[in-house]
Amino acid sequence: LRYWSELDQTAQPYEVYVPTSWDGKKPTALVVALHGSTEDETVYFERYSIEEQAEKYGWIVATPYGRGQRAYNDAGGRDVMDVVDRVSRQWAVDPDRVYITGHSMGGMGCVAVVRDYPGTFAAAAPIAGFAQPAMMDQLKDTPFLWVVGAKDGDWATNTVKNMMEAATKVGAPHTSKVLADYDHGGFLDLKWPTVVEVTLPDVFAFFSNHKMKK
Numbered sequence: 001l002r003y004w005s006e007l008d009q010t011a012q013p014y015e016v017y018v019p020t021s022w023d024g025k026k027p028t029a030l031v032v033a034l035h036g037s038t039e040d041e042t043v044y045f046e047r048y049s050i051e052e053q054a055e056k057y058g059w060i061v062a063t064p065y066g067r068g069q070r071a072y073n074d075a076g077g078r079d080v081m082d083v084v085d086r087v088s089r090q091w092a093v094d095p096d097r098v099y100i101t102g103h104s105m106g107g108m109g110c111v112a113v114v115r116d117y118p119g120t121f122a123a124a125a126p127i128a129g130f131a132q133p134a135m136m137d138q139l140k141d142t143p144f145l146w147v148v149g150a151k152d153g154d155w156a157t158n159t160v161k162n163m164m165e166a167a168t169k170v171g172a173p174h175t176s177k178v179l180a181d182y183d184h185g186g187f188l189d190l191k192w193p194t195v196v197e198v199t200l201p202d203v204f205a206f207f208s209n210h211k212m213k214k
Helices: 050-057 075-090 105-116 133-139 154-170 195-208
Strands: 002-005 010-017 028-034 060-064 093-103 123-127 144-149 174-179
Touching: 002 075, 010 050, 010 075, 028 050, 028 075, 028 105, 028 195, 050 060, 050 195, 060 075, 075 093, 075 105, 093 105, 093 195, 105 123, 105 133, 123 195, 133 154, 144 154, 144 195, 154 174, 174 195
Parallel strands: 028 060, 028 093, 093 123, 123 144, 144 174
Antiparallel strands: 002 010, 010 060
């Protein structure tokens, strides 16, 4: 799909998967999945089995383009929110069950969008992303699942370690999953399945345990 952005009067692409169980009679959850660097809005549907999880839970999945390689900052973050708004209006989305995940740059995007648009997402699951402990004050109220492969670079494994230490200090509802024998993954990695693919069931299960607090 495409929408017309009021930000700069351009057509912006995004993809949506609606489960076969959807009938519009009651609100359903929405999972926003953010692509990594050099990828686009198609990767979660072309490379990963996220549709299987959408069918299992009966949830909608949306994948924004995020203005390409902007790490979902500025106009990239606005794109994510515009997609959430349009999907929510076109289908019956439960505003208390909107979730966000992403890989690599998309993992960074999870952090950036939760930081910049507080009160939107009931939970987040960055995979192989980067964040700094100083951000914890802006993230502490949102449940996070931090995912990384144990063989990823120090920047990635240390991110999870440092963010969990920061979360523990402030009592934030954060948890982590470190996968032995997995590296960064991504479009150019020939090893299959990747860290994204093997943790999609964990990500959806994590989301299922969270709703927006009133």
